[in-house]
Amino acid sequence: MKLIRPVVCSIIVAVTVAAPAFAALGGDATSVQADLLRMKGALRTTSSAAFTVHEITTSYGTVVREYLTPGDKVFAVSWRGPVIPDLRQMLGTYYGQYEQAASTPHVGGHRHFAIEQPGLVVQSSGRMRAFSGRAWAPDLLPQNFSANDIN
Amino acid sequence: MRKFVALTLIQLGFLAACGGGGGYGGGGGTPPPPPPMQMIATPGPPNVETMTVNSGPAGVNAVNTAYISVKVCVHGTSTCKTIDHIEVDTGSIGLRIMSSVLSAAPAITLPGENDGSGNPLAECLQFADGTSWGSLATADIQLPVSGETAANLHVQVIGDPAYPTVPTDCTGMPENDVVTFGANGILGVGPFIQDCGSACVAAVTPLTVYYSCPSPSTCAAANASLAEQVPNPVTLFGTDGNGVIVELPAVASAGSATTSGSLVFGIGTRTNNGLGTATVLPEDPNTGWITGTYKGTLYTNSYLDSGSNGNFFTDSSLTLCTSNPKFYCPTSTMSETATLKGTNAATLAADFSVANADTLFSVTSYTAFSNLGGTNSDTAGFDLGLPFFYGHNVFTAIENANTPGGIGPYFAY
Numbered sequence: 001m002k003l004i005r006p007v008v009c010s011i012i013v014a015v016t017v018a019a020p021a022f023a024a025l026g027g028d029a030t031s032v033q034a035d036l037l038r039m040k041g042a043l044r045t046t047s048s049a050a051f052t053v054h055e056i057t058t059s060y061g062t063v064v065r066e067y068l069t070p071g072d073k074v075f076a077v078s079w080r081g082p083v084i085p086d087l088r089q090m091l092g093t094y095y096g097q098y099e100q101a102a103s104t105p106h107v108g109g110h111r112h113f114a115i116e117q118p119g120l121v122v123q124s125s126g127r128m129r130a131f132s133g134r135a136w137a138p139d140l141l142p143q144n145f146s147a148n149d150i151n
Numbered sequence: 152m153r154k155f156v157a158l159t160l161i162q163l164g165f166l167a168a169c170g171g172g173g174g175y176g177g178g179g180g181t182p183p184p185p186p187p188m189q190m191i192a193t194p195g196p197p198n199v200e201t202m203t204v205n206s207g208p209a210g211v212n213a214v215n216t217a218y219i220s221v222k223v224c225v226h227g228t229s230t231c232k233t234i235d236h237i238e239v240d241t242g243s244i245g246l247r248i249m250s251s252v253l254s255a256a257p258a259i260t261l262p263g264e265n266d267g268s269g270n271p272l273a274e275c276l277q278f279a280d281g282t283s284w285g286s287l288a289t290a291d292i293q294l295p296v297s298g299e300t301a302a303n304l305h306v307q308v309i310g311d312p313a314y315p316t317v318p319t320d321c322t323g324m325p326e327n328d329v330v331t332f333g334a335n336g337i338l339g340v341g342p343f344i345q346d347c348g349s350a351c352v353a354a355v356t357p358l359t360v361y362y363s364c365p366s367p368s369t370c371a372a373a374n375a376s377l378a379e380q381v382p383n384p385v386t387l388f389g390t391d392g393n394g395v396i397v398e399l400p401a402v403a404s405a406g407s408a409t410t411s412g413s414l415v416f417g418i419g420t421r422t423n424n425g426l427g428t429a430t431v432l433p434e435d436p437n438t439g440w441i442t443g444t445y446k447g448t449l450y451t452n453s454y455l456d457s458g459s460n461g462n463f464f465t466d467s468s469l470t471l472c473t474s475n476p477k478f479y480c481p482t483s484t485m486s487e488t489a490t491l492k493g494t495n496a497a498t499l500a501a502d503f504s505v506a507n508a509d510t511l512f513s514v515t516s517y518t519a520f521s522n523l524g525g526t527n528s529d530t531a532g533f534d535l536g537l538p539f540f541y542g543h544n545v546f547t548a549i550e551n552a553n554t555p556g557g558i559g560p561y562f563a564y
Binding site for chain 1: 240279320437438532
């Protein structure tokens with residue numbers, strides 16, 4: 001991953017430890033405990049001057065990352081693993097927009113999916129037991145942040 | 152390249168076509184060896200099914216999608232129905248059928264599958280592009296051409312109107328009808344024995360895959376034993392239960408209205424399904440991935456997949472289409488090569504070409520394109536889909552299964 005330097009800290013905390021906030025796309029950092037409990041995961045936080053990444057490895061092996069601005073706003077999320085996480089939880093208030101945009105016909109078959117709208121991009125690919133995907137709100141990206149760095 | 156009538160040649164028992172693409176550099180000296188002959192097994196008993204690439208059920212307009220027919224029966228009875236346009240998918244596991252197809256006259260009702268507590272089971276099945284929700288049922292199935300059978304098979308009935316309430320934690324774009332799904336059903340014959348496997352057996356928080364339904368509106372995520380899960384039907388095919396071969400003839404560069412080939416069951420179990428000169432590429436046992444190197448870049452998440460209707464990979468040098476911006480539209484057809492590598496040291500060249508997808512799609516009556524390429528949002532992903540299968544016999548061996556090429560999971564061609 002091409003992080004913007006410098007990486008300030010990288011810590012791993014257990015579920016029961018008071019942890020930095022964590023939330024869905026577009027949300028504020030308020031719901032980390034709920035998300036961690038729900039995913040039965042371990043949290044790893046990586047921070048730089050420009051953004052913070054909260055990474056949860058779920059008990060079933062899917063790695064979920066949420067990218068936050070210094071103001072603790074989630075501007076991107078990603079996932080990789082055997083199961084696609086709860087998209088309603090991941091996309092938060094953007095889920096309705098995703099549902100509406102996704103309902104139009106697409107041509108990529110069952111393995112590849114993408115919607116690109118002015119306010120929301122969602123990409124998903126993979127096959128049974130090995131999925132990956134990411135979503136971001138272009139309006140919320142920090143300056144000089146490339147969406148290619150969401151992985 | 153000359154077009155040919157595939158069925159006629161198949162009736163002769165074999166079909167010759169160019170194996171692999173790409174040109175030869177030329178120069179003086181010794182001419183290159185002729186490309187290997189592709190032998191396509193004759194459909195019929197005991198292990199070869201007819202497989203067709205066409206536009207799919209009404210309203211679907213599929214491209215590069217291979218279909219077979221499956222006969223489903225109420226267990227232990229002669230109450231049966233043959234369903235066409237079941238997609239052949241080496242990238243998923245299990246037989247899933249649209250409820251609307253089962254209930255169309257002459258309707259057939261498959262008995263539901265219950266969990267240990269006597270509650271009906273349902274499933275939220277994830278694909279990258281959406282999810283299919285429906286009840287689980289038990290059926291005897293027979294593949295009508297080969298005669299392969301599986302008794303008491305767990306199948307998913309997608310879009311079952313008896314379970315109209317999709318649980319709120321079953322998220323993703325719903326694909327619960329024929330047109331949205333793109334087929335009357337899907338036959339997942341990929342490298343695993345069950346669709347979910349051990350991850351769904353004893354999770355502290357059950358995965359949102361299997362659901363126990365005390366009532367149709369109160370389905371809740373639940374663990375499911377391996378025996379309760381939807382299995383790869385091939386694993387119930389006895390002698391031929393260790394894997395499949397997808398055998399489709401080469402397709403002309405402009406595409407083809409339709410093409411036909413064979414879905415062969417078993418690897419090295421008969422005289423018609425040996426590995427021959429194919430190279431075995433063992434897969435990661437958890438993900439089913441092999442690796443690929445393309446233009447100097449390593450793609451750790453690579454696979455061969457009949458359920459992908461294009462070859463999907465990242466190449467910023469290829470122009471994107473204007474009409475179909477997820478596909479590539481180079482001004483002239485490009486010949487490309489990836490080097491595939493299994494978890495052992497074996498490597499294998501994968502030659503393919505990428506044509507202008509907007510031009511290909513402009514012939515709306517064509518459904519088979521060997522040179523269709525598109526983008527992959529997984530930047531580490533290299534997905535060789537059905538376009539690559541044309542002209543190659545592609546083997547998919549199932550996890551833990553013994554074959555003459557070793558124990559699965561592996562790809563080979």
